[in-house]
Amino acid sequence: MVHKGQNGLFDALTTKGTAFTREERAELGLLGLLPYAVKTLDDQVAHTYQEFSRRRDDLDKHIYLRALQDRNETLFYRLLAGHVEEMLPIVYTPTVGEACERFSDIYRRPRGLFVAYPDRGRLREVLRNRPNRDVDVIVVTDGQRILGLGDQGIGGMGIPIGKLSLYTLIGGIDPARTLPVVLDVGTDNVERLEDPNYLGWRHRRIGDDEYYAFVDEFVTAVREELPEVLLQWEDFATPHALPILERYREEMLTFNDDIQGTAAVTLGALQGAARVAGRPLAEQQVVMLGAGSAGIGVLEMIRQEMVAQGLSDAEAAERIWVVDIDGLLTDDRTGLSDGQRRFAQPAERVEDWDGTGLADVVHRVEVGVLLGLSTAAGAFTEEIVREMAGKTDRPIIFPLSNPTSRAEAHPRELDEWTDGRALVATGSPFAPVERGGKARRIAQCNNVYIFPAMGLAVTAARATRVTDEMMRVAARTLGEASPALADPAEPLLPAWEDVPEIATRIATAVAVQAVKDGVAPEMSEDEVAEAVRRTRWTPEYR
Numbered sequence: 001m002v003h004k005g006q007n008g009l010f011d012a013l014t015t016k017g018t019a020f021t022r023e024e025r026a027e028l029g030l031l032g033l034l035p036y037a038v039k040t041l042d043d044q045v046a047h048t049y050q051e052f053s054r055r056r057d058d059l060d061k062h063i064y065l066r067a068l069q070d071r072n073e074t075l076f077y078r079l080l081a082g083h084v085e086e087m088l089p090i091v092y093t094p095t096v097g098e099a100c101e102r103f104s105d106i107y108r109r110p111r112g113l114f115v116a117y118p119d120r121g122r123l124r125e126v127l128r129n130r131p132n133r134d135v136d137v138i139v140v141t142d143g144q145r146i147l148g149l150g151d152q153g154i155g156g157m158g159i160p161i162g163k164l165s166l167y168t169l170i171g172g173i174d175p176a177r178t179l180p181v182v183l184d185v186g187t188d189n190v191e192r193l194e195d196p197n198y199l200g201w202r203h204r205r206i207g208d209d210e211y212y213a214f215v216d217e218f219v220t221a222v223r224e225e226l227p228e229v230l231l232q233w234e235d236f237a238t239p240h241a242l243p244i245l246e247r248y249r250e251e252m253l254t255f256n257d258d259i260q261g262t263a264a265v266t267l268g269a270l271q272g273a274a275r276v277a278g279r280p281l282a283e284q285q286v287v288m289l290g291a292g293s294a295g296i297g298v299l300e301m302i303r304q305e306m307v308a309q310g311l312s313d314a315e316a317a318e319r320i321w322v323v324d325i326d327g328l329l330t331d332d333r334t335g336l337s338d339g340q341r342r343f344a345q346p347a348e349r350v351e352d353w354d355g356t357g358l359a360d361v362v363h364r365v366e367v368g369v370l371l372g373l374s375t376a377a378g379a380f381t382e383e384i385v386r387e388m389a390g391k392t393d394r395p396i397i398f399p400l401s402n403p404t405s406r407a408e409a410h411p412r413e414l415d416e417w418t419d420g421r422a423l424v425a426t427g428s429p430f431a432p433v434e435r436g437g438k439a440r441r442i443a444q445c446n447n448v449y450i451f452p453a454m455g456l457a458v459t460a461a462r463a464t465r466v467t468d469e470m471m472r473v474a475a476r477t478l479g480e481a482s483p484a485l486a487d488p489a490e491p492l493l494p495a496w497e498d499v500p501e502i503a504t505r506i507a508t509a510v511a512v513q514a515v516k517d518g519v520a521p522e523m524s525e526d527e528v529a530e531a532v533r534r535t536r537w538t539p540e541y542r
């Protein structure tokens, strides 16, 4: 619906700005409120692209695009759609990380919901105040583990805003039906607490009892107000991430992107990599650096895949080695979570080793797959990578930590240290790597390949749960779209311009699975495909 007069002009979801025609201006009471010239959407895209290009650095570009989004969403998405590869790193990883760190400094206008602990007891009212009535997808964070940048308090809001932009750009979710949320439960980031500009509740993070009660009140309010919404958890610190997911996943439509989305994209990328390497996953030794919720989530899915390929649970666990800040996870270590314990190696297997750091593990194990979800920049050293490259023809090496400053290795180095044999995918975007006069694109193994498609799937299918099998189908469908399957010299994951189309494919397969799993109303495959097509929103003036 288009509002009249000034209100219509400033409603970012419906405004056309200078593209309102003479007739519309007359009809909507806009005469005199706009400069005389009438532009088309394409004119506006060309103009905003020019303005975007004039911004000095990436954060300035981010601020420009965020302001455009607050002003005119149709134009924002049309501009993005024409420049996905260039603009993804600006609205999303890595620049969004800096935008979170500087959130209070660069704040212009509110967006979404700021759910603050001092407002506890009134969260139903907070939810009722939401800017958009009908919501398909909520992305919520508590700002405690923003990428690999740690606790950003309320600044974490940049992440739900960025992720939801991609739900729309890639997954076709109507921007009028999205809701970014930050749970403001304090921050332990002293720099933020001491910053006079800080816009959050100036308080240390609350204790666990209060925390879980508050999360519960929030979830209850969401379920009362928006019973069908997809609630996506994002960038929660590991000690809270899995308990929250386990508490709600059987009761409502919800998933944790860092645990499940990351696992699905990684499995998808490994599918192509294993094929090129000529060795199925079940025959590989896998080493993971990092035992946080992301790392353990990925390994859970890898183990399930190994079992699907014929191994027993125990045989799969034998092939998986996890190293954290204290060394290899072994069964004599104390303080491991249940999830970590499932991947602890028997201590006797390593009792004659000199040490259990990453270098020791790579030295002792015939490692074929090396993954990093550790935030430990540069941890895949030349020595480690060269040793691994001596053991296998096509080493599979994924430095997946974000943002760029936290990557375990640079793809250029991996290429050099393995004479171009490494099969690489990174969490953050990197420039193509040159070899033999040819530039090769580096696959970005980031959950952005999964979550927009998952949102589209559950919205189109009216699903009520996100099952493990739906995530596996997403991984498989993505894996089948790997350009490396057709040509081993190609990247492990599809190019950005193909991603919206592939998201449709993934969404359709996932929605079919939701019906099979009995968590969505009965529909034929054709009906599913039609529902997905109908659900997709496109940026045009209406």
Ligand SMILES: NC(=O)c1ccc[n+]([C@@H]2O[C@H](COP(=O)([O-])OP(=O)(O)OC[C@H]3O[C@@H](n4cnc5c(N)ncnc54)[C@H](O)[C@@H]3O)[C@@H](O)[C@H]2O)c1
Pocket: 145, 146, 147, 148, 149, 236, 237, 238, 257, 258, 259, 262, 265, 289, 290, 291, 292, 293, 294, 295, 323, 324, 325, 326, 373, 374, 375, 376, 379, 400, 401, 402, 403, 406, 426, 427, 428, 445, 446, 447, 448
């Ligand atoms: N590519 C993606 O799509 C994607 C998705 C999710 C998370 N991530 C990234 O993964 C990283 C980890 O996320 P998390 O939530 O699991 O974090 P986390 O902080 O809970 O876990 C980090 C783990 O790494 C270990 N670690 C830290 N420093 C280390 C070091 N120097 N040597 C060895 N181990 C070390 C820690 O002991 C811990 O087990 C973040 O950078 C995040 O941005 C990427």
Ligand SMILES: O=C(O)C[C@H](O)C(=O)O
Pocket: 093, 146, 147, 148, 235, 257, 258, 401, 402, 427, 446, 447, 448
């Ligand atoms: O946000 C990203 O780029 C991926 C992932 O969710 C992360 O936390 O690093």
Ligand SMILES: [Mg+2]
Pocket: 147, 234, 235, 257, 258
């Ligand atoms: Mg995340």
